[in-house]
Amino acid sequence: MSALRTAGSGLLRSLKIMARNKVGFLGFVLVVLIVLIAYIAPLFVPLDKTAHVEQIYEGPSASHLLGTDYQGRDNMSQILNGGKDIIYVAALAAALGVSIAVVLGSLSALLGGVVNNLAVGLAEMVLTIPHFPLLIVLAGFMRLTRPTSLALILGALSWAGLMLAIRSQVLSLKEREYVQAARCLGLPIRHLLFQEILPNMMSYVVISFVLAMTSAMYQQVGLIFLGIVPLASSNWGVMISLAWSQGAIFSSESSWYLLMPIAVVALLQFSLVSMTRSLDELFNPRLRMGE
Amino acid sequence: MATLRKLWRNYVFQRLVKAVIVIFAVTTLTFFLVRLMPGNPLEVYINALLSQGVPLADAQAQAAALYHVDLNKPVMLQYVEYLSGVVRGNFGTSITAVGTPVSKLVLQFLPWTLFVVMVSLIISFSVGLLLGMVMAYKRETWFDHLLSAFASVMSSVPNYLVGMLILVYLGVRWKIVDTAAIRGSHSPDIHPGFTLTFFLDALYHATLPILTYVLTTLGHWMLVMKSSTLSTLGEDYVTVARARGLTDARITLAYVGRNAVLPLFTQLALSIGSAVGGSILIETIFTYQGIGSQLSLAMVGRDYPVMQGVFIIITASVVTANLLADMLYSRLDPRIRVQGR
Numbered sequence: 128m129s130a131l132r133t134a135g136s137g138l139l140r141s142l143k144i145m146a147r148n149k150v151g152f153l154g155f156v157l158v159v160l161i162v163l164i165a166y167i168a169p170l171f172v173p174l175d176k177t178a179h180v181e182q183i184y185e186g187p188s189a190s191h192l193l194g195t196d197y198q199g200r201d202n203m204s205q206i207l208n209g210g211k212d213i214i215y216v217a218a219l220a221a222a223l224g225v226s227i228a229v230v231l232g233s234l235s236a237l238l239g240g241v242v243n244n245l246a247v248g249l250a251e252m253v254l255t256i257p258h259f260p261l262l263i264v265l266a267g268f269m270r271l272t273r274p275t276s277l278a279l280i281l282g283a284l285s286w287a288g289l290m291l292a293i294r295s296q297v298l299s300l301k302e303r304e305y306v307q308a309a310r311c312l313g314l315p316i317r318h319l320l321f322q323e324i325l326p327n328m329m330s331y332v333v334i335s336f337v338l339a340m341t342s343a344m345y346q347q348v349g350l351i352f353l354g355i356v357p358l359a360s361s362n363w364g365v366m367i368s369l370a371w372s373q374g375a376i377f378s379s380e381s382s383w384y385l386l387m388p389i390a391v392v393a394l395l396q397f398s399l400v401s402m403t404r405s406l407d408e409l410f411n412p413r414l415r416m417g418e
Numbered sequence: 419m420a421t422l423r424k425l426w427r428n429y430v431f432q433r434l435v436k437a438v439i440v441i442f443a444v445t446t447l448t449f450f451l452v453r454l455m456p457g458n459p460l461e462v463y464i465n466a467l468l469s470q471g472v473p474l475a476d477a478q479a480q481a482a483a484l485y486h487v488d489l490n491k492p493v494m495l496q497y498v499e500y501l502s503g504v505v506r507g508n509f510g511t512s513i514t515a516v517g518t519p520v521s522k523l524v525l526q527f528l529p530w531t532l533f534v535v536m537v538s539l540i541i542s543f544s545v546g547l548l549l550g551m552v553m554a555y556k557r558e559t560w561f562d563h564l565l566s567a568f569a570s571v572m573s574s575v576p577n578y579l580v581g582m583l584i585l586v587y588l589g590v591r592w593k594i595v596d597t598a599a600i601r602g603s604h605s606p607d608i609h610p611g612f613t614l615t616f617f618l619d620a621l622y623h624a625t626l627p628i629l630t631y632v633l634t635t636l637g638h639w640m641l642v643m644k645s646s647t648l649s650t651l652g653e654d655y656v657t658v659a660r661a662r663g664l665t666d667a668r669i670t671l672a673y674v675g676r677n678a679v680l681p682l683f684t685q686l687a688l689s690i691g692s693a694v695g696g697s698i699l700i701e702t703i704f705t706y707q708g709i710g711s712q713l714s715l716a717m718v719g720r721d722y723p724v725m726q727g728v729f730i731i732i733t734a735s736v737v738t739a740n741l742l743a744d745m746l747y748s749r750l751d752p753r754i755r756v757q758g759r
Contacts, residue, residue, distance in 0.1 A: 150570075248436075254688070255440050257736045259695035260713060264729045267717050268451045288688075345576045349699050352578065353714050367582075371703075376586050389582060393575045400574035 144409050151405030157398035161391070165210030174208040174361060175200060184381035194383035196366075197373040206387055209362040213392075216278040216347050221339035223282025225289065229332060232293030233320050237301060246290070253287040262346055266355045277356055281343045289335050296331060300324050330410025334403045341399050348392055363388040433744050437737045444733045448726040449500050453493060463513075484511055484723055509727030514719040520727035523712060528731060530603040531701070531708030534624045535693045538631030543686060545632070546639020547679060551670070553640060554647035554678075566644075569637030577634035578699035584626055584633075585703065600626060603707040626704050631693060638689075642682055650678040680751050687743035691736045 146152045179199030187194050193202035235246035261284065271277045300306060306323050314322075325332075350356045351364030352371065370376075370385035453460060460481055467477035491499075503509070509520035553562045572580075589597040600623055604610065608619045650656065651674060659673045697710030705711070709728055716724035 251436065252440050252443060255437075255691065255737055255740055256444060256733055257691045257695040259692075259698055260729050260732050263698065263713060263717055264448065264451070264725055267720070267722075267725060341574065348576065349578060352699065353702065353717065355717055367579075371582070376582070376590050379591065382586055382590075385582065385586065389579045393579055396576060397571055397574045401570065 141409055145405035148404045148408045150401050151403070151408060154398040154401030154403075155405050157394065158402050161210065161395050161398065162214055164207065165214055168207035169211060172204045172207045174204055176361070184375070184378070184384070186380035186383060193387050194380060196384045197369065197375065197381070202366075202384055202387055205361055205366055206363070206391060209366060209388065210391070210395075212274050212360060212362045213344060213347065213364060214395075216274045216281070217340045217343040219275065219278035220281035220285060220343035220347075221336050223279060224285035224339050224343070225332060225336045227282070227286040228289035228293050228335070229325070229328075231286065232290040233297045233324060234316075235290075236294045236297035237316055237319065237324075243294075247294070250287040250290045253284065254291075258284055259346060259349065262350060263353070263355055266350060271356055274360075277347065277350070278343070281346055285339055285343065289339070292335075293328065293331075296328055297324055300327055330406065333410065334406050337399050337403050337406065341396050344392070344396060363392050367392075429748055430745060433741055437741050440737050441730070441734050445501060445504050445730055446497075448729060449497055452722055452726065453496070484513060504730065509730070510723035512716075512724050513721045514716075514724075515721075520724050523724060524709065524727060524731045527707060527709045527712045528735065530620075530624075530706065531694065531697050531710055532735065533620065534627045534631070534706070534708065535690065535697060537621075537624065538628045538635070539686070539690065539693060541628070542632040542635045543639055543682075546636050547643050547675075547682070549636075550640040550643025551647050551675060551678070553644040554651065555670075557644075557648065562644075565640060569640045571637070572633055573635070573637035573641070575634065577630055577696050578703055580634050581626070581630040581700050581703045584630060588626070595626065601705045624706070627697075627700050627706050630700055630704075631696075635689065635693070639682065642685065643678065646678040646681055647674060650674050653677070680747075683743060683747040683750065687740045687747075690739040690743065694732055694736050694739075 145155055177200075179195070182191075182195050182199040183197060185191060185195045185199075191201050191203065193206060196202055196205065231246050231250070235243040262280065265280055266277075269276070269280070271280065301310075301319075301324065306319060309319055309323050347356075348364040348367065351362070352368045354368060354372075356364075366388040367385065370381075370388070373384075375381040375383075375385040463481050463484070464474075464477045467480060468474060472480075507521050509524070512518045512520060512523060515523070549565060553565055556562050585597065588594045599605075603623055604616065604620050605623070608616055610616055656669065656673050659669045664673075694710070697708055698714050699710070700706070701708045701711035702714050709732060713725065713728045713732070715721075716728060
């Protein structure tokens, strides 16, 4: 019970620190809200996929708060149900990309030599190849049908820039006295990495994770929009893609079907980016000196 | 050996070798993707012809002609032949536009994309630098706050969504732009050539893509330039310049601006890549006939030779642009050139 209370007050204190940056905190709150709604709402609001031809492309009304789509289905329930996959793919892709970046970046900085040359060379190469066209070509050959496989591809291509950044961070961290001390004690690389170096880069890693999510979301929704990822399920990207191909832009009633998913995706992107400011505030004690 | 090592130390030479390696790797990747993946397009194509009653030998001959390969030879030999074809600019022929060489498609559509990307990049880079510097000089004023808010919103929203919003509002709702007339890369009755009418017409058709690019990348340049200027303002040489009694204009341009801009050039190189990559989405939205919309058409039509060729060319042009930006940067900042020595 007391452990719970400590955790609670620790959380409260963290939130207070994060609230110091107002825009950042707003972003954080919005991200939490959007993620919660995306995962909880589908339990209560079922997705009705049957067409209602008598109410095609209607504007907002009491029964359809956000209007209806090209088959007369409710936009609101599609928005509520459409975030789960997008967020899952973005988070998984970001987690994979950041993990590869951290492991490769710190190994090449710690081991140096051939490993370093190979890893840096590979990263520079992956960085120069334009990502989105590469994704399109890969997706074309691999027929990505499951969200997980899409996330894996997105993640596998997203590590290069971050890896170079992490490498230069580790290069400077490893010269610090406490790391040198651990080295002299003959502690294994695993210990150096996970006990000494990684905790000191945590803020950078977490912020990079959030930013990696935004770029994974950009690419994901883009691929769905182009129709390269099959439109089996219903999500925000599929809504945008269908709204575009079904001519939703041409009247103000129908454009709700296009504008709503755009608004949600844009809001989530903006919230994620501004959330990093609060995270910076939380992780970077130098920013809150005069406390 | 000693001369080789000396040559390797040459910055430009090193970049050149790396650029060639990247293009080579991409060519190799696309070659093996087409041939070795399960259910690869070659097999699919041959099977489709077989099911139409075409004899196996004919079907293989047709597939071989399309992909510019000889199926009876071992894969490695096919690979070498494909590479030598690519070096000579031969990427096979399109499946959907029967008989059109891929290289012809590329030559026809690539210039439009490069035109849009270059113009947008120049506008957003220079305007971003200017606004970023002003923001740094007027930090913590309403001007700075307003522009910072604009910059952080615009740089976080995906560019294709901004493009859609532009089309919905400027085109359909407010009818500021005639969406039917602005489609495509130039008007059908105006022929390409070195005339002012043609240039203005091309610019008119590129307005919306350029606007989209500029709006979505401007914020990034503003924010980076602001922080770069702020850190430069604290440098000793700026203080010394002030102490020497130089005019503000001279300090701003020659001492602060020139140094603050340097770190941005490395990012310029990378942003070319993402702009060309983003062209696939932007051009599809505005039905602009560039290389990006060709790639997405090829994708939808499963036109693999075109996909391969366009992807190699896109990579090659991004790599070349990177190379040029790198060389420019090493001219501007001598520290880069001598780093390896």
